[in-house]
Every structure is written in structure tokens, then in C-alpha cells.
Amino acid sequence: MHFKAIKRLTTVCAATALTAGAAVAETQVDKTGWPESFTVGTGSQGGTYFGYGSGWAGIVSDALGVSGGAEVTGGPMQNMALVHTGDLPFGMTTMGPAAESIAGSNPIAPGLQMTNACAMFPMYQTPFSVTALSASGISSVADIPDGARIGFGPAGSTSDTYFPRMMEELGVNFERRNGGWSDLGSQLQDGLLDVIAFAAGVPVPAVSQLEAQVAVNIIEFTEDEQAKITAAFPVAPFDISADSYTTLEAPARSVSMWNFAIANCDLPETFVYGVVDAVMSDNERMVNTHRAARSTLPQYWDRNTVMAWHPGAARWFNENAGADIADGMIHGN
Structure with missing residues (x-):
């Protein structure tokens, strides 16, 4: 519904808004303007x-x-x-x-x-997590090579807005890539990306699909990395539970945003x-x-x-x- 249409609906019900107040009764709902x-x-x-x-x-x-x-x-x-x-x-x-x-x-x-x-x-809560192919040898943030091609999700997404800044805060030098999660997962599997940095509720469907096809590393932050990120951004400490992915054998240290x-x-x-x-x-x-x-x-x-x-x-x-x-x-x- 477009804004003008909403405003028209609002105008229709404005006269009754004050008297309707709590418009939901036990047996009847006022659906004016729905x-x-x-x-x-x-x-x-x-x-x-x-x-x-x-x-x-x-x-x-x-x-x-x-x-x-x-x-x-x-x-x-x-x-x-x-x-x-x-x-x-x-x-x-x-x-x-x-x-x-x-x-x-x-x-x-x-x-x-x-x-x-x-x-x-x-x-x-949206956890921020990093995934790489096991074959890449990347098992920590410190392992991410200089100039790594990192997929941060769709342009303008929470992930794209904050994860690049977080990586910079941790001293990672990277080449920024954007795209849908399914596409980025495929690019990682095809060797077109080195890392994908997700900010999404777990389990992320693209990661679940990826780990079913190839060995991956779901990379957790160290305690120092976690502390540095929570001090700099509107996020809180978070553990990705071990049952979120078959790849995980223990909870993975992360940060999250509501x-x-x-x-x-x-x-x-x-x-x-x-x-x-x-x-x-x-x-x-x-x-x-x-x-x-x-x-x-x-x-x-x-x-x-x-x-x-x-x-x-x-x-x-x-x-x-x-x-x-x-x-x-x-x-x-």
C-alpha cells in the first residue's frame, strides 16, 4: 500500500480514532481502514x-x-x-x-x-559471523589475507553497513563485495570470494546450504576482538549455539544486534x-x-x-x- 493510500485510510478512520481507542473487544474488532x-x-x-x-x-x-x-x-x-x-x-x-x-x-x-x-x-538478535572454506586455511580473523575478497551481503543491509567497519576496526584490509546471500555463498564455493561476513539470524539458510555441500569454517571472534567491536559499535556479546550448524562443535563467540x-x-x-x-x-x-x-x-x-x-x-x-x-x-x- 502506498503512502497516499494509507493517508486516505487514516483520514477515513480519524474521526472514530478517539472514541474507538481500544477498538478490539472480546468478540468484535473494528476493522475500519484495514x-x-x-x-x-x-x-x-x-x-x-x-x-x-x-x-x-x-x-x-x-x-x-x-x-x-x-x-x-x-x-x-x-x-x-x-x-x-x-x-x-x-x-x-x-x-x-x-x-x-x-x-x-x-x-x-x-x-x-x-x-x-x-x-x-x-x-x-542478528549475530555477526564470518565463514570461509576449510580448504582456504582461514580459521580466524587474523588468518584473513591482505586484500581478501569479502562478501558483506546486499548493499545497505545491516551486514554491509556495519561489518566492513568492524573488519577495519580489527585491522583487516579487504576488497568489498556485495550481493544476495545465496549468490555470495555460491561465489565462495566457486573460489570467487575468500570470505563471507554475515549479519543474519541463525541458522542462515545460505550457510546451512553451503556446509551441506563443502567443508567450511565458521570463524569466531577472540575475546579481545569481541571486546573491541562491542566498544565501538551498537552491538552486544553473543554466542552462536553449537546446534545452529553441523560444522560447529561448540558455541562460537560473536556479537549481535536486535x-x-x-x-x-x-x-x-x-x-x-x-x-x-x-x-x-x-x-x-x-x-x-x-x-x-x-x-x-x-x-x-x-x-x-x-x-x-x-x-x-x-x-x-x-x-x-x-x-x-x-x-x-x-x-x-
Whole structure:
């Protein structure tokens, strides 16, 4: 749905917004202004965003009776832009790109403060991890050769935004490459890349596919490397669990950044409330769509520290998750 269409819908329901307030009752929902269908901005095929986004779009579609699906995009930065303008009603982003977009530092539209993309629900943490073919002999960051060809994911993605900076922080000299995760995995296997540096929820489908075909090294950070990165970037220490990949025999030391689903702030409150309820009320069903959803839990609402909340989402978490989202953090207040 485009921005103008959303604004038209908002105008229709504006007169009843104040009296509707909490529009969801036990037996009846006010569906004034609801769209006939919706699309979720995700990321590249082969990446976690596309699989995860397709999963929750299907769950919401079934629960609300509104046709929905996922769309391939450039990832978190582009999703912030598309949702802010209303070109897409929903998307997914990470805290770093969200903060940069709100500040007007999104490279897609420099200077534009993307404040009309609202937080909807917590998804999962995105670990940053490095993968190389075992045959390359690269088993640590220090082993990465000078001028290595490193694939950082789609241009503008969380990975592409932060991983090159992290590598520079660790003293790695590299040649930067971009592309979808599936393509980069194939290039690594074909010897066209030396390393792929992922920022994606685990297990990353492209890595799982890669390790099923060839021996790989999933490279962890040393304690010193981890400390250096967490001091310089908006990330936290994280261990990739050993059961994420058959290649791992023990947890791999990493860092991570939280992901959130986002909604255009002008979408009807009752619609977004219903979306959040469908996703957050049945974690087992979410996990069945993607294992990264093990962290898609109500108690992680407070991991959003930069975006205003959509009123419908804030109401759901305040009513159902014991949240205390301040009025100043809710869009329109």
C-alpha cells in the first residue's frame, strides 16, 4: 500500500480514532481502514529476513483473514525507507540502521529523518559471523589475507553497513563485495570470494546450504576482538549455539544486534494490534516457520531503544506483556 493510500485510510478512520481507542473487544474488532492485503519488506532470498518475514506474514494472514506475503528488498536500511514513505506497510530492521535512518543518515535518502516507521515487535538478535572454506586455511580473523575478497551481503543491509567497519576496526584490509546471500555463498564455493561476513539470524539458510555441500569454517571472534567491536559499535556479546550448524562443535563467540518488525505509523491501530497479537501469542508456531523466532518473545519489547512505537503495538505490549511503554515513546503522543 502506498503512502497516499494509507493517508486516505487514516483520514477515513480519524474521526472514530478517539472514541474507538481500544477498538478490539472480546468478540468484535473494528476493522475500519484495514487494507485488503499487505506486504512485508524483508531482505535477499537465502537470508534470514526473507524466510522469517514470509513466516510471520503467513501467520498474520491466516489469523486476520487479510492476504499477505513477503517482498525481497535490500534489507534493513531500505525497509526503513519503504515503510517510512508508505511504499510498504511493514518491514524489518535492526537497531543500528533504525537509529541512523531516524537521524537522517540513511544512505538511501541522506538528510531525510525517517520518523514514520514505527516499532511493532521484537524479532531476534542478528549475530555477526564470518565463514570461509576449510580448504582456504582461514580459521580466524587474523588468518584473513591482505586484500581478501569479502562478501558483506546486499548493499545497505545491516551486514554491509556495519561489518566492513568492524573488519577495519580489527585491522583487516579487504576488497568489498556485495550481493544476495545465496549468490555470495555460491561465489565462495566457486573460489570467487575468500570470505563471507554475515549479519543474519541463525541458522542462515545460505550457510546451512553451503556446509551441506563443502567443508567450511565458521570463524569466531577472540575475546579481545569481541571486546573491541562491542566498544565501538551498537552491538552486544553473543554466542552462536553449537546446534545452529553441523560444522560447529561448540558455541562460537560473536556479537549481535536486535531486529524489530516495523509498521508505517499511519496504519490503523486495530490492524497493527491484531498483527502483533497473531505473532506474539503463539511462539511455537513462529519457531516452526524459522528457528530464529525462538527470541520472538513479549519480554524483549524493551530492546527497542530508538524507534517510536506504533500505538497499536504499544497497546498490545502494555496490555499483554506487562510493558510500561512511556507515552513519549508512542507515535502521535
